[in-house]
Amino acid sequence: MCSTVVTPTDRVQPDVALPFGGWSAIVRDMSEEQSTSEPTRAFREARDFLLAHREDYETAYRDFDWPRFDRFNWACDWFDALAVEQPGVAALTIVEEDGEVNSLTYAEMAERSRQVAGWLTGAGLQPGDRVLIVLGNTIPLWEVMLACIRAGAVMIPATTLLTDADLADRITRGGVRAVVTSSSEAPRYEGIADHCIRVGIGGPVDGWLDYEDSRGYDGPVPEVDTAAHDSLLLYFTSGTTSQPKLVEHTQVSYPVGHLSTMYWIGLQPGDVHLNVSSPGWAKHSWSNVFAPWNAGATVFLCNYTRFDAEKMLQVLATYGVTTFCAPPTVWRMLIQADLSAVEIQIRECISAGEPLNPEVIEQVRNAWDVTIRDGYGQTETTAQIGNPPGQPVKLGSMGRPLPGYSIALVDPTTDEVGDDGEICIELAPPPVPLMRGYRDAKELTEESMRGGFYHTGDVASRDEEGYITYVGRSDDVFKASDYRISPFELESVLIEHPAVAEAAVVPSPDPVRLAVPKAYVVLAAGREPSRELAGEILQFCRDHLAPYKRIRRIEFAELPKTISGKIRRVELRADEAAKVDGGERTEHSYDEADFKQA
Known part of the structure; x- marks a missing residue:
């Protein structure tokens, strides 16, 4: 049987001359x-x-x-x-x-x-x-x-x-x-x-x-x-x-x-x-x-x-x-x-x-x-x-x-x-x-x-009801102090902050913990990078994440993406490793050690 099809009244219909006689x-x-x-x-x-x-x-x-x-x-x-x-x-x-x-x-x-x-x-x-x-x-x-x-x-x-x-x-x-x-x-x-x-x-x-x-x-x-x-x-x-x-x-x-x-x-x-x-x-x-x-x-x-x-x-x-x-x-x-x-x-x-x-x-x-x-x-x-x-x-x-x-x-x-x-x-x-x-x-x-x-x-x-929760690409999950860290879980907390429009978390090399979570953050419209805002976001994460998951570094920056909109974390990881190895630090990059509450 043929399906019944309803055409919305506001749908635009073209005026096209058909070849072959219609x-x-x-x-x-x-x-x-x-x-x-x-x-x-x-x-x-x-x-x-x-x-x-x-x-x-x-x-x-x-x-x-x-x-x-x-x-x-x-x-x-x-x-x-x-x-x-x-x-x-x-x-x-x-x-x-x-x-x-x-x-x-x-x-x-x-x-x-x-x-x-x-x-x-x-x-x-x-x-x-x-x-x-x-x-x-x-x-x-x-x-x-x-x-x-x-x-x-x-x-x-x-x-x-x-x-x-x-x-x-x-x-x-x-x-x-x-x-x-x-x-x-x-x-x-x-x-x-x-x-x-x-x-x-x-x-x-x-x-x-x-x-x-x-x-x-x-x-x-x-x-x-x-x-x-x-x-x-x-x-x-x-x-x-x-x-x-x-x-x-x-x-x-x-x-x-x-x-x-x-x-x-x-x-x-x-x-x-x-x-x-x-x-x-x-x-x-x-x-x-x-x-x-x-x-x-x-x-x-x-x-x-x-x-x-x-x-x-x-x-x-x-x-x-x-x-x-x-x-x-x-x-x-x-x-x-x-x-x-x-x-x-x-x-x-x-x-x-x-x-x-x-x-x-x-x-x-x-x-x-x-x-x-x-x-x-x-x-x-x-x-x-x-x-x-x-x-x-x-x-x-x-x-x-x-x-x-x-x-x-x-x-x-x-x-x-x-x-x-x-x-x-x-x-x-x-x-x-x-x-x-x-x-x-x-x-x-x-x-x-x-x-x-x-x-x-x-x-x-x-879970017990059969619902599947994404953890990450097998090469995106990383360890910090021997804990497995899911970038997505941390990013979900970051985006709850009203100043954060998008975020990507990658491992930042650390001599003590092997790696610590670092967040690359894109700010919401009307918000500007500052030391004060970085401290506020880090504190927000500290209040909403278990201690072993806490984000310890933050950088305000654009996120590299594929044409389909996926964040290229592999690029961020490589850039972060190179910066840490070279002792470099960008203008809008902050560490929890920069703040008294850390």
């Missing part, structure tokens, strides 16, 4: 058998089961089974079916910084992606070819991604902020056959992509295909019968201590696997979903492509040069956003504004990227009467652990295993399964969303999947 021609070509194929039915049954039990975690977790396929193509088997059922619902809406609104309905997105797939195939793209996609949040990004799925091509999404060396590395190690990027960036590819099909968006470039020409294409459209195990995505992970790895996903691991993400977010047909994420990173595909389109929701984007909390609040209210996902950095900036100043329609609030501090959750709950629900996953997987809708949320916990995942906490030393240890996924059998492996890195793949588990490298603890 979507109705495609509908006529789709027989009843095609629109209700076995893959479509199996996927729908799994999706509808999760939708039906969106607030019944026990049933959803106990009875959900991943649909298994021999053949599957998400664009043809699922997106096209939705486009027939809800042709007029907005699939994608983007609000530009100047207020311009661009949008495509499900019918228009399906037809444009068919057109682009045919055009790219006509240009020489073959099934299995790898396509480097380097675009911002612009409508062609979604058209090209859906077109690649149709054509059986392998996508390599990448951020627009890559260096020239990064681009060369991705083209070489990724075995790239085609490049799609903005025309203004074309000069950066000279000498490294000459062998590729090159597509420029935003104007003609000598030697490149002009994306605008795809709008005049009226030839055959590929409908590639892809095997479920065929490659679909290659993600270069953001390396911090080593060369980025290539995470390989299949035609089912992300498209089907993100049913768990849909369930965690609480997405429903007709939702307007805003996710703050940069293209090129896995979270963008999570919450800006697969999860919302699995649900039949609208992907909603707000483009901006520099994040402005006040403007974001106005967008949330004006465009009727119903589900909102943002990283902790954005949430911390939002609570600096007056959350109660706007009337919102948000039903679900989500945070991802790294654990969200309880203080932020409380402030949003007080203002909006909505609880931010945390979750956990990786580029290598979909959402594994989370707080789904309707379930009690324990502040500081990222929730319980999501449907389709069996999670074990494995002691890194003894390999025993218990209530403390590395977050691992049981591989008997491997869940559908798990990556195929690290491309061209057999040893890394085997190491990550040893002993019957996929090893995440993250450490957590589980």
Whole structure:
């Protein structure tokens, strides 16, 4: 049965001239058998089961089974079916910084992606070819991604902020056959992509295909019968201590696997979903492509040069956003504004990227009467652990295993399964969303999947009710005076101080204690670094932390981050070690010994 879809009255509908004579021609070509194929039915049954039990975690977790396929193509088997059922619902809406609104309905997105797939195939793209996609949040990004799925091509999404060396590395190690990027960036590819099909968006470039020409294409459209195990995505992970790895996903691991993400977010047909994420990173595909389109929701984007909390609040209210996902950095900036100043329609609030501090959750709950629900996953997987809708949320916990995942906490030393240890996924059998492996890195793949588990490298603890609390990366947890210190626990206390907007805690080398906790602090708007404020914050921590956890050094500074918003503690640790070794001390760095009360 088709889902009932409600289109919000304030949703912007585009005025776009359709190629090929309109979507109705495609509908006529789709027989009843095609629109209700076995893959479509199996996927729908799994999706509808999760939708039906969106607030019944026990049933959803106990009875959900991943649909298994021999053949599957998400664009043809699922997106096209939705486009027939809800042709007029907005699939994608983007609000530009100047207020311009661009949008495509499900019918228009399906037809444009068919057109682009045919055009790219006509240009020489073959099934299995790898396509480097380097675009911002612009409508062609979604058209090209859906077109690649149709054509059986392998996508390599990448951020627009890559260096020239990064681009060369991705083209070489990724075995790239085609490049799609903005025309203004074309000069950066000279000498490294000459062998590729090159597509420029935003104007003609000598030697490149002009994306605008795809709008005049009226030839055959590929409908590639892809095997479920065929490659679909290659993600270069953001390396911090080593060369980025290539995470390989299949035609089912992300498209089907993100049913768990849909369930965690609480997405429903007709939702307007805003996710703050940069293209090129896995979270963008999570919450800006697969999860919302699995649900039949609208992907909603707000483009901006520099994040402005006040403007974001106005967008949330004006465009009727119903589900909102943002990283902790954005949430911390939002609570600096007056959350109660706007009337919102948000039903679900989500945070991802790294654990969200309880203080932020409380402030949003007080203002909006909505609880931010945390979750956990990786580029290598979909959402594994989370707080789904309707379930009690324990502040500081990222929730319980999501449907389709069996999670074990494995002691890194003894390999025993218990209530403390590395977050691992049981591989008997491997869940559908798990990556195929690290491309061209057999040893890394085997190491990550040893002993019957996929090893995440993250450490957590589980309480008697099954709630899992993040402790940190296995290389973020450190010892001070022989006590294990979780940076997140200390950071959660720091952010409760009204002057602290963000904080990161790392070990600072100490001749007596091996290391002591040092806090790098970003101040809230209107607050300035000073000796007095440093003393006040240190005293606050002293009052709220056990003696062995107490922060003994503090520095006011900006925090280095990845493009996806994660704090690069590895960089802070290295800088701190170098400063201590060299006897250096910055202007806004303080030690507890500087204050009489210490």
